[in-house]
Amino acid sequence: MTRNKLREAAMVLFGEKGYDGTALSEIAKAVGVKTPAIYAFYKNKEDLFLTAFKEAMHDYNSFIQQLSEEGETSGVREKLHGVLRRQYKYYISSRESNIFVLRTLLFPPTFLKQGIEEAFFESDQLLSKTIEDFMLHGMEEGSIPDQPIKPLVDAFLNLMDGLSMQFFYYNSNEVFERKLESTFDLFWRGTQSVAST
Template identity: 30%
Template sequence: MGYINIKEAALKVFAKKGFDGTTVKEIAAESGLKPSSIYSHFSSKEELFMIIWEECMKKASMSIKPVTGYVEATEDFDAKEVLNKHYNAIISHFTKNREDYLFLKQASLFANAKETMNNDRYSNFMINSKSIEFYERFFSKLKSENRIINESNENLFYTYIAAMLAYLEQSVIYNIPLDKKFADRLWEGFWKSIEK
C-alpha cells in the first residue's frame, strides 16, 4: 500500500513542480506518510522519479499498442489511417492521464538539464530519434504512393507532432475544454498541409 501511495503522490507533486522543485518532504505530505517512509521504499528521490518516468512511458506505449500491433501484423496498411489512429490514441491517452503528460514534460526538462541523461531513452518523450524512426515508415509509404509532398520525413514528423501538441497543450496544460471535433480539425489541418 505504501509503495503505490508514494508513487501516486510523487507523480502529482513532480507533475506540478518538476524534479528540482520537489522535496521528499512534499511527497511524504501528499502521501500522508513520514519522509522516512519514502526511503524505506526508494533509495532516493531520483530513483522514485525514474520509476515513475518508466511507468508513464510504459502506459503511453500500451495505449498505442493496438495501432502498432496492427501495423506489425498487416503488410498492406493505409499509412494515413494508421497515423490518424495513432494521433487519436495519444491524444486520448494523455487527455485521460493528464498528470502523466505533465510529469513527462517535466521529465524531459530534467533530462535535458543533465548531461548524463541526454540520450534517446531520457529525452523528450514525444520528439526523439526513436519516434522519428517509427513514423518514417508511414511518411515513406505515403510519399511512395505519391499522396504527400516530398519533404524530409523528419520535417513531416515535426508537422504531425505540432498538431498533436497543439491539442494537448491547450487541453492539458491550459485546461481548455476541447472536444473530439477540435482534435479532428487539427488533424485535417495537418493532413492538408502535407497532401498533394
C-alpha cells in the first residue's frame, strides 16, 4: 500500500515539477513517511521515476484493452470509436498520471531517455496490435475496404495522440467532445474512401 502511495505521489510531483524539480523528500512528505522509507520499495529516485512511468503506461494500456473484452460483439466502427471514448474517460479519471506521462515523453531526463523509450515502445506495440486487430476484423466483415493496414493504424494512433493533446488544451468538455466526434467521423469516412489495392 505504501509502495502504491509513493508511486502515485511521485507521478503527481514529477508531472508538476519534472524529474530535476522533484526531491525524494517531497514525495515522502506527500505520503507521510520519512525519505529513507522509499528505499524499502525503490532503489533510488531513477528507479522510482521509471517504475512510475512504466506502470502509468501499463495502467493506460490495460484500461484500453478492457474495451476488447467488453465489445466482443461490436462492429469495428463502434470499437474504434470506443477506443477514443475510453481514452477520454481515462484522461478524466487519471489526469495526474497523464500529465506525468506527457511531460516525460516531451521532456525526458536525458540519462533516462533509453528506459523511457523502451517502456513507450512496449506500450505502443500493444496498443498498435489492438487497433490493427480491430481494423483487420473490419476488413474481414467488409466494413472497411481492403487496403494496407499499416497506414490505417498509424493514422488512428496519430488521431489518438492529437486528441490527447487537445484534452489538455481545453477546459470545456463540450468543445473536446465535439472535436473527438468530428475527427473520428472524418477518419472513418477516410477509411471508406480508399480504393481497394
